[in-house]
Every structure is written in structure tokens, then in C-alpha cells.
Amino acid sequence: ALKEATDADTKWAPKIQALKADDDLTVSARDWTDVTSDTGGVREAADAYLDTIKPPPKNNSPQDNANWWNGLSQEQRDAYVSMHPASIGALDGLPSAVRDDANRMVLAEARGAAQVEYDTWLKKHPEPTRHTDYINPMTGTIMKGVKVDSVAWKEWEEARKSAHKSIDGMDAIQNRFDQTGTKGLPEAYLLGFSTEGDGRAILANGNPDTADHQSVYVPGTTAELGKIEGDINRSVNVWRSADDNADGESVSSITWLGYDAPDSVPKDAPFEHYAYDGAPALNRFLDGLETSHTGDTAPHRTVISHSYGTTLVGAAAQAGDLNADDVVFAGSPGVKVSGAEEMDVPKGHVWNEEAEGDVVPDLGRYGHGGDGFRIPSDEKFGANQMTTDTEGHSGYWDEGSTSLQNQALVVVGKGEDVALKPPPNPLTSEEVLRSK
Incomplete structure (x- = not known):
């Protein structure tokens, strides 16, 4: 028993120590992307433990999913939700509260990753000058005091909305x-x-x-x-x-x-x-x-x-x-x-x-x-x-x-x-x- 405890501590301790948040009270988009990265290492260690548990059924039958879930201990359920929230959140037949907990984790991580990706897009695509002079199509002359959105800005704004859609x-x-x-x-x-x-x-x-x-x-x-x-x-x-x-x-x-x-x-x-x-x-x-x-x-x-x-x-x-x-x-x-x-x-x-x-x-x-x-x-x-x-x-x-x-x-x-x-x-x- 002591040897098993020592082996577990040796395997898990470095992974858990990697799960550190910034020294502030703000959970930022960058924090959520760090969560995704850090828990990847934990999942590698956790999978050895989860492999000892019968995996979810592959036929997607809601009743089989429910039977599998009901056969797990609370500790095993917690491990699956923590390590594989996307998989658990997608299983029809599981309690709605369980799926909600799992999918909220997936949502938070996805929202953080999307925000970082969007911020990167903005840095690579600075906003062009928005307003330009309006040229009368009939006379070809500039109308003083009349401004319209430039073609370049319209194209940029369309691309920005697409980048922000998710x-x-x-x-x-x-x-x-x-x-x-x-x-x-x-x-x-x-x-x-x-x-x-x-x-x-x-x-x-x-x-x-x-x-x-x-x-x-x-x-x-x-x-x-x-x-x-x-x-x-x-x-x-x-x-x-x-x-x-x-x-x-x-x-x-x-x-x-x-x-x-x-x-x-x-x-x-x-x-x-x-x-x-x-x-x-x-x-x-x-x-x-x-x-x-x-x-x-x-x-x-x-x-x-x-x-x-x-x-x-x-x-x-x-x-x-x-x-x-x-x-x-x-x-x-x-x-x-x-x-x-x-x-x-x-x-x-x-x-x-x-x-x-x-x-x-x-x-x-x-x-x-x-x-x-x-x-x-x-x-x-x-x-x-x-x-x-x-x-x-x-x-x-x-x-x-x-x-x-x-x-x-x-x-x-x-x-x-x-x-x-x-x-x-x-x-x-x-x-x-x-x-x-």
C-alpha cells in the first residue's frame, strides 16, 4: 500500500503543481487556455487510472450510457468529468446536471481560446481608416462634409465579424x-x-x-x-x-x-x-x-x-x-x-x-x-x-x-x-x- 501511494504521488505531484493560476482574482481568457494546456498533462496520468474503469459504451445508446454511469463510483464519475468533460457532456441519457457541469467546462475553455485567437487576429489585421469622402457618382466630385465607410473598412469589418462569430x-x-x-x-x-x-x-x-x-x-x-x-x-x-x-x-x-x-x-x-x-x-x-x-x-x-x-x-x-x-x-x-x-x-x-x-x-x-x-x-x-x-x-x-x-x-x-x-x-x- 505504501509503495502504491508513493508511486501515485510521484506520478501526480508534478502534474498538479503545474496547475497554477496567476496571482490575481481575475480568470482571464489566457488563464482558460492555460487550463487546457495544463490539464493535458494531467490527463496523460489520469488515463492510466481511467483505463482501469470500463469506458463509456460506443454504440451511443442513451440507456447503455446511463447504465455505465450508474455503475461508476462518485470518485470515478468526478475523474471522468474533470478529465474528459467534452465526452461526458455529449452522452445522451446522463443526468442533465452532470452534462451541464461538463459542458460548462468545455464552454469556458473554448471561450478563452476563442478570445485569444480573436485578439491575435486583431493584432495581425489592424483596423483601416473607416471614413472617406463621398464622391457624387453623377458629377465625380467630392461632396464636402459628407463621409462614408471606406471599402477597405467594410471588408475588414466583415472579416472581423466572422472572426468574432463563435x-x-x-x-x-x-x-x-x-x-x-x-x-x-x-x-x-x-x-x-x-x-x-x-x-x-x-x-x-x-x-x-x-x-x-x-x-x-x-x-x-x-x-x-x-x-x-x-x-x-x-x-x-x-x-x-x-x-x-x-x-x-x-x-x-x-x-x-x-x-x-x-x-x-x-x-x-x-x-x-x-x-x-x-x-x-x-x-x-x-x-x-x-x-x-x-x-x-x-x-x-x-x-x-x-x-x-x-x-x-x-x-x-x-x-x-x-x-x-x-x-x-x-x-x-x-x-x-x-x-x-x-x-x-x-x-x-x-x-x-x-x-x-x-x-x-x-x-x-x-x-x-x-x-x-x-x-x-x-x-x-x-x-x-x-x-x-x-x-x-x-x-x-x-x-x-x-x-x-x-x-x-x-x-x-x-x-x-x-x-x-x-x-x-x-x-x-x-x-x-x-x-x-
Whole structure:
């Protein structure tokens, strides 16, 4: 025993001594990059210890993940979270509090690294002169007292925004953390995070493991980490409206950016592989919510999707088993099933919203209608057509709107109270005139 203790001390002591912070009370971006570097050495020593523990299952089954986690001692769990937070944070089926702890570590390190990288970019690309004289294109003369942004500055600013984009997304997540308690907003849980590619983030308002009602929002085209603030706000609005209608029951609303969304409507959105590539991850996540739930009764789960996100949800139902009780489509260009009965939820529990001035459903209807896409806005699809009072493609979550209220009623299991659009008149226009 003494020899084992001495060997452990010899192995770990130099690594632990390397974990020194600056002599100040400020945790800077540079400190977080040092953490990443320093813990690398500790991980080398820790892996020998972790190798003695059965590793996480490789098949990504949420139930197998949960069984593995439950079989570890608290010391072993702590070691895994400390040494491999990204791996633990990505395991569907583990408790939300565990995933949140792990992913917050990953977020902090990634935020520090991104800030250092951005600061380096600024040093290499100093800001050019912003303003220049305005030249009248008609006369070719300089207009005195009129200044405009120079071409060089516009190009620099575009590049700067691109270099800062991932930081914008990470700051939006941190801002949501900081909003906890504001107007009753519950604790946030970071259930997934990565900066690879366009980035991934899964953020819950309220603990889904204990919630009576869960909603999972899947965004559409152009969704990425750098633009996630708007998607987070939509889920916050869903939570507030659902909480107001929950009669004291608990609600957790989740933003699920767990797939590579199309970057462009005309160039990328017509392709279905984005949906089928992301569908397995969505199905695993929903199964994981079922596995990690600790309430006395199973939660009521609603999947809400927008734009191309509706295509992904349809693909998830087609390619797997969508673990949901209700499905809400908003501004859908089409889904990969022929009707509501194929959405893996009880009859009458598929809902759709199409707002005035939203051209996306028509783009799907006339651009992809013959290519396997089905439009939930069409009567033959069989979805409940909810009343909408918002306009355009992005207003479905406007605060105080009927569009948002209807979604919230579905989330809390009050579908009977949802305001529905009247069915289309089956009579022709000539027959309508005759009847009058």
C-alpha cells in the first residue's frame, strides 16, 4: 500500500503543481487556455487510472450510457468529468446536471481560446481608416462634409465579424446563464456544446429531468453557434408562455442545435442530406430525455421545429422512432413523410403554423412537392392548422402572440384549448355565390 501511494504521488505531484493560476482574482481568457494546456498533462496520468474503469459504451445508446454511469463510483464519475468533460457532456441519457457541469467546462475553455485567437487576429489585421469622402457618382466630385465607410473598412469589418462569430454565440449562452431568476426564468442547463464546424449547442430552460412538460425546439436554415441568441430567446418565450399555462406543473424548454443546418436557402436547403444526417442525433437526444427523467410519471414531450428543422423532424420520424407526444411545425417547407399519421405521435397530435406572408411553405410546395416533400400546411397532410397572428417566416415566437400561445398550450398538454383555423370551404366560388 505504501509503495502504491508513493508511486501515485510521484506520478501526480508534478502534474498538479503545474496547475497554477496567476496571482490575481481575475480568470482571464489566457488563464482558460492555460487550463487546457495544463490539464493535458494531467490527463496523460489520469488515463492510466481511467483505463482501469470500463469506458463509456460506443454504440451511443442513451440507456447503455446511463447504465455505465450508474455503475461508476462518485470518485470515478468526478475523474471522468474533470478529465474528459467534452465526452461526458455529449452522452445522451446522463443526468442533465452532470452534462451541464461538463459542458460548462468545455464552454469556458473554448471561450478563452476563442478570445485569444480573436485578439491575435486583431493584432495581425489592424483596423483601416473607416471614413472617406463621398464622391457624387453623377458629377465625380467630392461632396464636402459628407463621409462614408471606406471599402477597405467594410471588408475588414466583415472579416472581423466572422472572426468574432463563435464568441457571439458563446456570449449568448453565458447571457442566458446570467438571466436565471429574471422574471422567474429557471436555471439553464447546457446539455451539449461544441465549436467544431458551425458549432453545436443544446440549452435547456429548467431541468428536463424533473419537468412535467418538455419542449424541444429544432431551428432551421442558417442556424449555427454564432447566431444562437435568437433561437435561445425563442425557447425562453416558449418557456414563459408555457409556464403561464401549466397550472403549477413544471416546464423545461430546450433549444436543440445538434446538427449541421443548411447555410443557405437557395444553395443548401433543397438538399435532404442535412435532415437525414441530423435525424439520428435528434432521436438519440429525445430517447436520452426519456432515460434521464426522474419524475414519478413520464414527461409530456413536444417537438417544435421551424423551417428546415421541420424537414429534419420528419426525417427523424421516417428513419427512426420520434420519442414525442406532440409535434409542432412552423413555417415548414416540407417534411419527409406523406402525412401526420407517420409522425410517431397519437392521432390528432401533429400541429402546424403558417403565418401570413411566410413564403417558405410555398417554396417547398412548388419547388419540392414532387420530390418526396410533403407540406404540413396542406389539408391532405392531416395536421391541426393552428391560428397564427404573426407575419412572415420568423415571427411565430413573438411575445404575446396567439402563434406563441398556441404552441405553449400544446407544450403543456392543452391541445383542446388551441385556436384552430377554420377548415377551407369545400365549395367552389360559383357555388358559394349561389348559396348566398
